Amino acid sequence: MSTARTLRRFTDEPVDDATLRRCLQAATWAPSGANAQAWRFIVLRSPEQRAVVARAAAHALSVIEPVYGMRRPAPDDRSPRARNDRATYELHDRAGEFTSVLFTQKRFPTASELLxxxxxxxxxxxxxxxxxxxxxxxxxxxxxxxxxxPLLREAVGVPADWMLAGHVVVGWPRGRHGPLRRRPLREAVAVDHWDRGWDQNTDAAVADG
Ligand SMILES: Cc1cc2nc3c(=O)[nH]c(=O)nc-3n(C[C@H](O)[C@H](O)[C@H](O)COP(=O)(O)O)c2cc1C
Incomplete structure (x- = not known):
């Protein structure tokens, strides 16, 4: 988990069925409310569906660019930000070349979308x-x-009472990738009360002997 970086630069080698199948099998081992397993994972890999994915990626990029203040980096810019942005542009530009998986979930009127x-x-x-x-x-x-x-719904034929929950692109990694960077645990955890941090709690326990 601590090395599972999000990767965006891939080789031209296709992802074989056996590897993809193991990923999909692992997905089916996940928990779901009431063990309903009301999911369907759609592998998108035909030239037609990849073309739709490429259009969807271009749409998403046009939304993401202003939100993150992203611009195509200058070729000689070696800063970490430029490297990350370059990989992001590469993924979106090459979106139609890769296999991807659409994760869908059936709606139930009693459950919130978050649930x-x-x-x-x-x-x-x-x-x-x-x-x-x-x-x-x-x-x-x-x-x-x-x-x-709407593009993906139409192309895949997703029924109206199913939600598009997520979409994942897969490929064989190209190049080197730095370590995963996350905020420290203490910023994420509280104990018993919103304001009571984990470290604070540990210190108190130590002080109490
Ligand atoms: C719900 C979700 C949507 C995302 N959408 C995009 C996207 O449209 N384009 C993209 O390049 N990365 C996307 N990402 C990837 C995140 O930017 C990435 O997982 C995050 O920055 C952590 O990267 P790291 O694992 O390399 O540290 C998405 C991630 C999640 C969880």
């Missing part, structure tokens, strides 16, 4: 971890959101 998300995102994470375990690179994307959602 339903809790039944599909563990499957997506299992998929990502299985990809990492096999040396496969993966990038979750927002391409099934924004204007890409």
């Amino acid at each position: 339903l998300g809790g039944s599909i995102f563990p499957a997506m994470q299992n998929f990502l971890l299985a990809a990492r375990a096999q040396g496969l690179g993966a990038c979750p994307t927002s391409w099934a959101s924004y204007d890409g959602e």
Whole structure:
């Protein structure tokens, strides 16, 4: 998990069925509310569906660019920001060349979308971890959101009562990738009360003897 970076630069080598199948199998081992498993994972790899994915990626990029203040970096810019942006542009520009998987979840009128998300995102994470375990690179994307959602819905024939929960691109990694960077644990955890940090709690326990 601590090395499961989001990867965006891939070789031209296609992802073989056996590797992809193991990722999809791992996705089915995830928990879901009432064990409903009301999910369907759609592999997008025909030239026609890849063309739709490429259009969805272009839409998403046009939304993301202003939000993150992204611009295509100058070729001689070697800064970490430029390297990351370059990889992001490469993924979006080459979106039509890769296999990807659309994660869908059936709607249930009694459950909120967030609660339903809790039944599909563990499957997506299992998929990502299985990809990492096999040396496969993966990038979750927002391409099934924004204007890409109707495009993908139509192309795949997703029924109206199913939600597009997520979309993941997979490929064999190219180049080197730095370490995963995350905020320290203490910023993420509280104990018993919103304001009571984990470290604070540990210190108190020590002081109490
Ligand atoms: C819900 C979600 C949507 C994302 N959408 C995009 C996207 O549209 N394009 C992209 O390049 N990366 C996308 N990402 C990748 C994130 O930017 C990436 O996982 C995050 O920056 C952490 O990167 P790291 O694992 O390399 O540290 C998305 C990730 C998630 C979880």
